[in-house]
Amino acid sequence: MTEQTEPTGAPEPAEARSSAQGATPEHAQQRPRRRGLVLGIVGAVVLVAAGVTAAVLATREPTAPVTPPAVTITNPVPTPAATPVEREESTPLAAALPDTVLQWAYAGIEEEKGQRGALETYRVTYVDGAGGKVALHVTQLRDAEAAASVAAGLADAFAALNPDATTTTLPVTIGGEAKGEATIRTLPSASGAATWVNGTVVLHAEGPADEIEDFFRAFPL
Structure with missing residues (x-):
């Protein structure tokens, strides 16, 4: 009779094996x-x-836009290419006329027939040495009222001959104070005129349209 040997350990239950294999x-x-x-x-x-x-x-407070500082560009002041001619200073008014105005040089003076009541009347020529010319009419009156009347007549006469001219008015400053207005009339690519009064002296300049305003601004009388 064969003797059966008992297993040394009890078999592991199926549920236990299944649980052990699937466990994490x-x-x-x-x-x-x-x-x-x-x-x-x-x-x-x-x-x-x-x-x-x-x-x-x-x-946060909104930041204001920063404005860059203004840059001022100053162009060199024009100087005459021509040499002022010699002249005789016959009267204080003639002597007061400048030898140069920017690029314009004194080229001559001659007496003109003036308005009624005028004490002195001259036609003064300034040139730039390149063919440009400014004709300045200078008239000395007895009083400021007469001077204003003559100036208005000269300005109106230029306007009548040049009806398409553009008109601008600028202050006349004498000794740092405004003493009146200058009338500037210009024609594109043509001539222009500036008319103003200094006390009892009337000044009426005619020349290149793109230069006449600068001539007025730089003129010392």
Whole structure:
């Protein structure tokens, strides 16, 4: 009779084996939980930072636009290419006339038939040495009222001959004070005229349209 040997250990129940094979280690179960916790913390930090940035931008005072300083460019003052001619200073008025005005040089003076009541009347020529010319009519009157009347007549006469001329008025400043107005009339690419009064002296200059205003501004009388 054969003796049967008893197994040394009791067989493991099927339920136990099944449970042991399908079980997940504890450290593997904790890893997804930790990852989810870290991602949640990072997301919260990002939201808080965005909120703080938005609050700071909302409360910040708007910055005023910065205006750059103005830059002034000064062109060199024109000088005459021609030499002023010699002259005899017969009267104080003739002596007061300048030798040069910007690029214009004194080229001669001659007496003119003046308006009624005029004490002195001259036609003075200034040239730039390049073919340009300004004719300046100078008249000395007895009083300022007569001077204003003569100036108006000269300005109106130029306007009648040049009806398409553009008219501009500029202040006449003498000794730092405004003493009246100058009338500037210009024709595009043609001639121009400036008429003004200094006390009892009437000055009426005719020359290139693009130069006549500068001539008036620079003239010392």
